[in-house]
Amino acid sequence: MTIVDRQTRCFLAIEPVWQRTRETAQQMVDATPAEQYYSDQFPLYDSLTYRRGYHLSLADKSETYSVEGGNAELRHYLTRLVRKSRCFSRCLAWLNRHVKAFAHAWNQRQLHNRARPFDKKHMIDFICLQS
Numbered sequence: 001m002t003i004v005d006r007q008t009r010c011f012l013a014i015e016p017v018w019q020r021t022r023e024t025a026q027q028m029v030d031a032t033p034a035e036q037y038y039s040d041q042f043p044l045y046d047s048l049t050y051r052r053g054y055h056l057s058l059a060d061k062s063e064t065y066s067v068e069g070g071n072a073e074l075r076h077y078l079t080r081l082v083r084k085s086r087c088f089s090r091c092l093a094w095l096n097r098h099v100k101a102f103a104h105a106w107n108q109r110q111l112h113n114r115a116r117p118f119d120k121k122h123m124i125d126f127i128c129l130q131s
Helices: 021-031 065-077 094-113
Strands: 003-006 011-015 035-037 053-058
Touching: 003 065, 011 021, 011 094, 065 094
Parallel strands: 035 053
Antiparallel strands: 003 011
16 A cells, blocks of 8 residues: 655555555554545545545546556566566565665655756665665
């Protein structure tokens, strides 16, 4: 599950889960400082409490394209999320670590490229490799 800032395209909340539950979604919404929330018409999102802003559930993708784009980037950069077959990471803890590391590098890249439009960087420039 992901929550993305539309202006910066940064991940505000990201949580790999086997199944979308109300508890996990509510924790994510409570942790994000957004003023507006847009979602598809999945019934779970209408049952959440949005304390900091308002929620709009839409039938089309006119307002959720940032999240869809972020999810596509996740599948592009993290091979364990590619949908070609049933081969995917079954260890949720390791998947969570990889997704969080990706989101950190992605957010750093997005903020850098936004602040310095003539000095664009690639994802690899923001990945910390430990020896």
